[in-house]
Amino acid sequence: MDLRIESSTNDGTAVLALRGEVDVYTAPKLKSSLIDLVDEGTYEIIVDLSEVDFIDSSGLGVLVGGLKRVKAREGSISLVCSQENILKIFRITGLNKVFPIYATLDEATKETAQ
Amino acid sequence: MIDAAPLVPVDGDRQNTVLVTIPAEQEFVGVVRLVVGSAAASMGLNEEEIADLKLAVSEACTNAVLHAYASSPVHTERTVEVQLALSERAVEVDVCDKGGGLAPGTPAATVDYEEGGFGLTLIGCLMDSLELLGDCDSGTRLKFVKRHATA
Structure with a gap:
């Protein structure tokens, strides 16, 4: 029931690698990481959900909030995710059409750099 | 507090109940998920059902934790009670609070709980039925059912 976030930067694109669960208790941690990046002037962000065991609407809300912030500065947020139980949540909410979702970080990095 | 007890079989379908009461605090929602995951696994639900x-339970508890007691007097006992009724055919979930409550029959689609407003939408999509009731000690009672794929 914890969320760990590792932040790194690659060619101007920030990568937030999440590990654990994103729920009402831990989502504020993700929100502040996204806000910190935007405040630092980073608007191209990849959120890597590969090691996320659980995400609920609190987490989705934070991702949408982050997307609004970077889009206002012509940036983008891409996601890395291949877990079917999490992809299903993005499909149900229609957010799979809002966020580009890649199966691997390599794929996301290549596409974001283009 | 966690209680578990077998119930009288209904139509030959053995039923067990698990009752969890948590403080209406954000850090306890994960505790309910752990209990639900273990209880559902013990009943043989598959990974997707679990x-x-x-x-769904996480969304229901989150709604209660964030909104149920927002306008309640300070001395109100702030708890969320989750009851699981597990049988070979289905899992019935009741999530109750004792807060101000929503009007019974409020359509799920009109309730915008979350920053993204996805909470009840997700429960409605993932469960086989969903009811929002108001008879839980004046609080809100959310009841939903997940039928086993193999039942």
Whole structure:
């Protein structure tokens, strides 16, 4: 029931690698990481959900909030995710059409750099 | 507090109940997920069914924790009670609070709880039925059912 976030930067694109669960208790941690990046002037962000065991609407809300912030500065947020139980949540909410979702970080990095 | 007890079989379908009461605090929502995951696994639900249940219960508890007691007097006992009725055919979930409550029959689609407003939408999509009731000691009672794929 914890969320760990590792932040790194690659060619101007920030990568937030999440590990654990994103729920009402831990989502504020993700929100502040996204806000910190935007405040630092980073608007191209990849959120890597590969090691996320659980995400609920609190987490989705934070991702949408982050997307609004970077889009206002012509940036983008891409996601890395291949877990079917999490992809299903993005499909149900229609957010799979809002966020580009890649199966691997390599794929996301290549596409974001283009 | 966690209680578990077998119930009288209904139509030959053995039923067990698990009752969890948590403080209406954000850090305890994960505790309910752990209990739900373990209880559902013990009843033989598959991985997808367990993930759906954990998400639905998490959303219901999150709604209660964030909104149920927002306008309640300070001395109000702030708890969320989750009851699981597990049988070979289905899992019935009741999530109750004792807060101000929503009007019974409020359509799920009109309730915008979350920053993204996805909470009840997700429960409705993942479960086989969803009811929002108001008879839980004046609080809100959310009741939903997940039928086993194999039942």
